[in-house]
Amino acid sequence: MEETTTLDHSADVYEPSLTPDSLGKLGMWLFLISDAMSFGALLAAYGAIRASAAEWAPPSEVLGIYLTAGMTFLLICSSVTMVKALEAIQNGNQSRMCACLGLTILGGVIFLGLQAYEWTHLITHGLTFTTLPHEISGSTLFGPTFYTITGFHGAHVTGGVIYLTVILIQGLRGTYTAAYNHKVEILGLYWHFVDLVWIMVFTFVYLL
Amino acid sequence: MEHAHKEHPKYMRIFVILIILTIAEVGVVYLPFPTVVTALLLIGMACSKAAYVALYFMHLKFEQKTLTAIVLTPFVLCVFLVFMLLPDLMAGDRHTGMTASTSHTVETSH
Numbered sequence: 001m002e003e004t005t006t007l008d009h010s011a012d013v014y015e016p017s018l019t020p021d022s023l024g025k026l027g028m029w030l031f032l033i034s035d036a037m038s039f040g041a042l043l044a045a046y047g048a049i050r051a052s053a054a055e056w057a058p059p060s061e062v063l064g065i066y067l068t069a070g071m072t073f074l075l076i077c078s079s080v081t082m083v084k085a086l087e088a089i090q091n092g093n094q095s096r097m098c099a100c101l102g103l104t105i106l107g108g109v110i111f112l113g114l115q116a117y118e119w120t121h122l123i124t125h126g127l128t129f130t131t132l133p134h135e136i137s138g139s140t141l142f143g144p145t146f147y148t149i150t151g152f153h154g155a156h157v158t159g160g161v162i163y164l165t166v167i168l169i170q171g172l173r174g175t176y177t178a179a180y181n182h183k184v185e186i187l188g189l190y191w192h193f194v195d196l197v198w199i200m201v202f203t204f205v206y207l208l
Numbered sequence: 209m210e211h212a213h214k215e216h217p218k219y220m221r222i223f224v225i226l227i228i229l230t231i232a233e234v235g236v237v238y239l240p241f242p243t244v245v246t247a248l249l250l251i252g253m254a255c256s257k258a259a260y261v262a263l264y265f266m267h268l269k270f271e272q273k274t275l276t277a278i279v280l281t282p283f284v285l286c287v288f289l290v291f292m293l294l295p296d297l298m299a300g301d302r303h304t305g306m307t308a309s310t311s312h313t314v315e316t317s318h
Binding site for chain 2: 026029030033034036037040041044045047048051052060065066069072073076077079080082083084087090185188189192193195196199200202203204207208
């Protein structure tokens with residue numbers, strides 16, 4: 001009798017198969033997948049607008065490729081420091097993790113600074129949401145597509161810097177250890193995705 | 209298992225590969241290749257860079273294969289999206305009614 005009730009009871013209990021670690025990671029991956037669709041749609045729309053325009057100004061004549069190649073370099077470096085931060089905390093080194101997170105934040109902030117400099121430079125030279133510089137001919141849709149795509153990415157970097165700062169503050173308080181660090185890994189997923197998207201934006205908007 | 213998780217891949221090697229590909233991308237733009245060749249090279253290099261970031265930095269290579277399948281879904285959908293936009297692009301090439309109406313809308317909005 002006793003054994004039957006135990007069996008019935010165990011049949012009722014549903015054991016969640018997703019642990020807090022794997023659930024958080026899967027959630028971030030799903031968010032990144034939907035975000036990838038947003039960027040995919042923006043880039044596809046850009047391609048359609050550009051291909052159906054009668055004339056399109058060559059990006060290398062309007063935009064500064066060397067500056068943005070430098071920005072690509074910067075984001076790749078900050079991806080490396082991010083992954084080094086995760087490696088450090090998984091080996092139990094809290095201070096090294098905080099130093100690496102600090103460097104990652106620095107990379108993100110310098111990236112945003114360079115983007116602000118680039119936008120200011122382009123706007124003062126005549127590339128606005130509705131106009132092209134006077135000496136360049138082509139569709140005026142160059143401006144809106146450029147500012148929408150790079151702006152959407154810049155918003156992601158801004159969000160990433162805030163996210164990194166929150167995790168760094170928790171790290172400085174000693175929240176993360178060799179045994180408890182899945183939130184650092186989830187942060188890493190987001191930050192590497194921002195880097196990955198920039199690689200695509202750099203190719204499709206600046207180089208092609 | 210726990211030990212295997214702490215073994216990290218050689219990130220500096222990935223870093224060097226990504227930097228070399230970035231320099232190669234900028235170089236290809238200034239080489240006198242036909243536009244199609246330049247475009248294919250650039251897209252190829254961008255996709256390999258993205259793959260390196262996802263596989264090593266995001267550890268996709270070391271996760272269960274099901275996650276890779278889930279992650280590849282948006283890219284399949286993006287390819288669909290491009291094919292859905294193709295009729296519009298081909299209309300632009302032939303300067304048919306589609307382009308005419310589009311340019312008309314642009315003109316009136318100014």
